[in-house]
Amino acid sequence: MDVSARWDNACRASLFGSFSLSGPDGAHIPISSNKARALLAMLCVAPQEAMERDHVSKLLWPGRFQAQARASLRQCLLILDRALEPQNITMLEPSHTMLAIEPSIVRSDFEELIEALNDLRIQEACSLLATIGNKPLLDQMDFGDQFRAWLKIQRKHVEGQLQIAVSRALVALDRDGDMDGHAQLSEAWLACGRADARHWDGKIRIAVLPFEQRDAVGGPFFLAEGVVEELVSRLSGVSALAVVARASVASVANSGRTIPALASALNVSHLVEGSVDRFPDSIRITLRLLDGPTGVQIWSHRYDGTLEGAMKSRPHIGANIIAGLCKAIGVEAHTRAARTMTASREAYSLYLQGRALTYRAIGDGVLDKAIELLEQALELDPDFAECWTALAEAHVNTIVFTPQLDRVERSQRMADCAARAIELDSRQGHAHSMRGIHEWTLGNPLGALDHAYEAYRLEPNNADVTARLGSFLLYIGHTQAALPYVEEAIEQDPVYGRNFAMLCAAHFNLENYDAALAAGQRMIDLGMPGMWLAVIEAALGDNEKAVETYFRQRLLMNSVILPPAGLAPMDDDARDAYWTIASRGICSGMEDDRAIYCQILDGLHLAMPDPCDASIALPAIWMGHAELVMKLYRKQIHPANMLGLMSLWTDVDPIRQTRLHPSFLSFADDIGLVAAWEKYGWPDLFPRSSHID
Incomplete structure (x- = not known):
């Protein structure tokens, strides 16, 4: 096998199927502990990224106290040290808080395959595809719900990276006229059974990074922003391309990541970067098309002229740039009109x-x-x-x-x-x-x-349009119909926390609890409030943990979570006291706690400047406080509280108490839901024979 020289002295990890490790000489390295094997496997999945010790402990020892889990983790590290000692290598890079693996010391079958595809070593890539077949990543590893949820996300990410690498290789082979290689790789990819038709229908994924702006004149100048906006709009109109939304790009662009790391985070095969320079009498626009996994520049373009000339010739310049980009990628530049x-x-x-x-x-x-x-x-x-x-x-x-x-x-x-x-x-x-x-x-x-369906017809590649159609379907109880749009919005906008809130609610409604937990944790990772995660943990009976998760969100007050309109921010003591009552009322599972918080919400509904504020609406829904939910939403639905409607359709106590209330159908008629159901179909949880008395 023609493996790059940088792997000559590395151990080899097999990630697909049952995990195994072999030394540089090919000999199997036995690891006696299943948890130690799992620890090493987890680090090998993403060797460029460190993992928090506490996070690893919770995944591998979910039922233990923190101190016990940490002690078990230390024992696993000792087992790994002993297993690797005969190889005279130090593979792990442990610290007080983080765990990582030295990337140059170990290679995996996944890395080998990605590298072979990137280098167009087609024979090697096909051989590796035949070997891994349709084996799942880290098969037969199962340490509980949290580990399964983590593994589900890793599998999706790995499959996405494989899809990108194969698609990019096929484009390159087609561009180079290597029809035999193209046919061979296509056959191998289909034969292994991993092709995922859901990845934007085989479109090539691309992201436009914020352009650098350099100005020798001074004063207002926002041409770099304009160039990026124009590129995103034009590229979104190319049928063969899938352009990541700007919200996701903005959230990672200034993170200090390398180009390959940015491409991985955004799940794209290509990136566009550039700069805009303004001189006293001219401007210069420079663009570069980069190969995502390697960071290598594969095309560039420069425009020199005046600002007035650029404005007047914008459609012509834009068309030329898009034509050049598409030719470099290997797709047809058919796009909509400027x-x-x-x-x-x-x-x-x-x-x-x-x-x-x-x-x-x-x-x-x-x-x-x-x-x-x-x-x-x-x-x-x-x-x-x-x-x-x-x-x-x-x-x-x-x-x-x-x-x-x-x-x-x-x-x-x-x-x-x-x-x-x-x-x-x-x-x-x-x-x-x-x-x-x-x-x-x-x-x-x-x-x-x-309006939402018409918007999607006009702009199916706009992440905001897709997300809003998905959310509207969630609001009326059409969770099964909503889920594909929510997932598509995440494909378009992969690191925007709002979309994971919808994904979390959708999976919760559909009783896909592991997926709901994973989406809820992803929300927190992206800086969104994690109350949804706490509600799911409580529904699954992990009330103590749920209370802790909910209470922890108080730290986002006055930043991501703002005080209700008309009220001043609480001091720390008042904030903590309120969140203690709220977290116990929603998540403890104790009826007395729920009753106390329901009474508080009743009082807030009467006293707050906005009686329909989301800070009242969402807890009322999560606690199944049916009378308040119906009173509040009858009074006013507005853009800040309507997201609570997507949680009405969770078939667990106490949330379902609102939907099962004798007056719910009358309420649904009052707020217009029944009219929507008559046209678009009744909710997933309702029999078709339901009617208004």
């Missing part, structure tokens, strides 16, 4: 500034400033359709991410902006999604779904 933007340089600059702040969303005054800039742009060009859509989105983010007492009024302004965008340009799918949000505030879920 968007109708604006001829006003000043309006475009203000639009870009407003869009940049809208993406940031959270921060004191950020969204207010975004709205101000976008409104200034529209004063200069009232027919700027994209800017009307951007202004609508800024209003949505203001409603959801900042405390507001005029949410319904702002929702109406958002809907008016979206309607104007559609009037100017009928292709504005995202604007339809936002009009759908406002339909919920009007008690018209049917109209909301109509």
Whole structure:
């Protein structure tokens, strides 16, 4: 087997099927403890990444106290040291808090396969594919629910990386005219049974990184932002490409990762990076197309000219750049027509500034400033359709991410902006999604779904559009129909925590508890509040852990979790006291705790400036406080509390008490759900014969 020289003195780990380890000489290295084997296997799956000791302990010894689990982990490390001692190697890099493996000391069959595909060593790649066949990653390892959930995520990530590597290799072989190699690899890939048709229908995944901007003039200049936006829009229109949404790219772009690490995090095969330079009398735009797994540049382009020339020739320049990118990747550059933007340089600059702040969303005054800039742009060009859509989105983010007492009024302004965008340009799918949000505030879920489906028809590659269609289906109880859209939104936007909240709720509704736990943990990893995870832990009977998980989220107060509108932030003592009551009321499983917190929520509903705030609505749903849930949502559904509706459809106590309440169908009729069901079908949990008395 033609393995790279860098592996000559490395041990070899077999990750597919039953885990095994062999030395540089090929001799099997026995490891007596199953937990020690599992520990080594976990580290070999992602040798570039360290794992927290406490996290490993919880995965391998879930039923033990922390001190006991840590002691067991230390014992496993000693077992591994003894097993590796005859090889005269030190493979592990333990620290007080982290565990890692030295990547140059061990190679895995997964790494060998990825490297062979990257180097187009087709014979070797086909041989490895034949060897691993359809064997699952780390087969026959099972240490409980938490380990299974962790392993499910690792398997999905590995399969995604294989899909990318094979797709990229096939494109390269086709571009090079190697039809024999192309046929051989295609046959081997299909024969091993790992091809996943769900990965965006075989599309090549690509992400556009934020461009560097260098300015020798000074003053407002946002061309780099404009170039990135134009590229994302144009590439999204190429049928053979799947472009990762900017929210996910922004969350990892400044993390200090290498290009291969960024590609892995975003699950892409290609990345575009570049820079924009402004000189006193000219500009320069430089683009580079990079191979994700290796970081190697495979194409570049440079534009030199004036800013005015770039603005006037934007469609022509954009078409040439996209044609060059697509040719380098090996796909046809058939794309939709360029968007109708604006001829006003000043309006475009203000639009870009407003869009940049809208993406940031959270921060004191950020969204207010975004709205101000976008409104200034529209004063200069009232027919700027994209800017009307951007202004609508800024209003949505203001409603959801900042405390507001005029949410319904702002929702109406958002809907008016979206309607104007559609009037100017009928292709504005995202604007339809936002009009759908406002339909919920009007008690018209049917109209909301109509807009969401139209938005998806117009912009199926827009992650926000896909996510909103999935969420609307969750709200009306169509979880099975929603799940594919939620998963697709995650494919489009893989590191955006909001999407994992929907995935968590969907799997919980469908009783896929391990997957729900994994999605809930992923939310926390991405910085989202983890109350959903706590609710699932409580439903599964792990009440003590659930209380701890819920209570821990108080640390996000005043940052990710903001105080309700009209209320000042709590001091630490008051915050901790409230969260103690809340965590026990929702997660302890004790009826007395639940009753106390239900009474508190009743009081807050009467006393708070926004009686329908999400901080009341979500706990009421999770505790099955049916009377308050129905009173609250009858009074007002708005963009900040509607996400609670997706949790109504979990068939576990006490949550289902709302759905099973004698007045629930009457309530559903009052808020427009029945009308939506009559057109789109009754909820998964309802028999078709259900009717209003």
